[in-house]
Amino acid sequence: MLFITLGPSGTNHEFVTQNYLRFRKLKDADIKLIDNFFFGLEMMADGRADYMVQAAVHPDCSDLVAKAHFLYGISVVDTFIFPGKQLALLSRVDINKPRRVAFQPATRHYVALKIGKNIFREFHMHVAEGLLSGAYDSGITFLDIAEKHSTKLRVEIKIGTVDDPWIVYGKQDVFNGEIIAAPSASFYDST
Numbered sequence: 001m002l003f004i005t006l007g008p009s010g011t012n013h014e015f016v017t018q019n020y021l022r023f024r025k026l027k028d029a030d031i032k033l034i035d036n037f038f039f040g041l042e043m044m045a046d047g048r049a050d051y052m053v054q055a056a057v058h059p060d061c062s063d064l065v066a067k068a069h070f071l072y073g074i075s076v077v078d079t080f081i082f083p084g085k086q087l088a089l090l091s092r093v094d095i096n097k098p099r100r101v102a103f104q105p106a107t108r109h110y111v112a113l114k115i116g117k118n119i120f121r122e123f124h125m126h127v128a129e130g131l132l133s134g135a136y137d138s139g140i141t142f143l144d145i146a147e148k149h150s151t152k153l154r155v156e157i158k159i160g161t162v163d164d165p166w167i168v169y170g171k172q173d174v175f176n177g178e179i180i181a182a183p184s185a186s187f188y189d190s191t
Contacts, residue, residue, distance in 0.1 A: 001026065004040045005053040007033025010125045010142075012084035016166060017053045019082060037064050044171060045072045055084075056165035057106050068169055077170035080182075083161035086143040087124070090131060090153045098137035102127045107140045110159050 003021065006013040014033060021029050032049065034040045037060055043049040054061060056079075068074035089111050091098050102119040103110075104127065119136060121127050127139040131153060138156065146153045174180065 001029040001051070002032055002049045003029055003051045003053060004032045004034050004043060004049040006037065006058075007035065008125055009033060012124065012164075013053065013055065015085055016055070016082050016164075020053060020080065020166070020168070023080075036060075038067065041068055041072050041074060041169075044074055044169065050170065051077070052169040054167050054169070055106075056167050059105060061167070064169075065167070074169050074171055075173045075175070076167055077172060077174045078168035080166050080168075081163050082166060083163050085124075086161055087140055087159040088143040088146060088155050089138060089140050089157040089159065090128075090146050091138040091156050092131060092134070092136075093152060093154050095137045100136045101138040101140075102130050102136040103140040107159075110140060110162075111157050 003017055005011075005017045011033075014031065017031050021027075021031070034043070037052065037054055037058070040049065040052045041064070044052060054064065058064075065076065068076075087107065087110065089101075100117045100119060102121050104124050105120050107124075108118075119130075121130065121139075124141045127136070127141040128145040130136045131139050131141065131145075132149060140159065143155065143158060146155050
């Protein structure tokens, strides 16, 4: 069984998909990282992949759900909530007053950024690479990057995690005419 999700290696998509497979006890499942979700639909349609995992906050999500259903006969077969990796606003230690900040578009409202030029990058890993190469002064990326490169990067703001919604696509239609929802919605018990 092959699950595909967005790469490169080290992304939240890979991290969350690994945790999803553990949660579902799918020990024989493999993960392949892809460059874009639309290519992933083609892989599923022609049998090169069985399932695909996508963050519901990804900018391509609404287009992907529509194309999956209407062009490929691929359905949403599962959804779940899971936080990604710890995030932080990091800056290079050699820069006192950052002027160029990079971030993945979905994180643009995580902190109030009043730094000169905003630079959008598709992946948190690309933000980290740009910080380490000197392309940007600051950026929102994974907190553990600062821990691994403490001589080059400092933590300006610890952001933490966000409980993101996730979508799993598959080739089978699971809808049976009734709402499909997690039976363990214990948050209703406290109202």
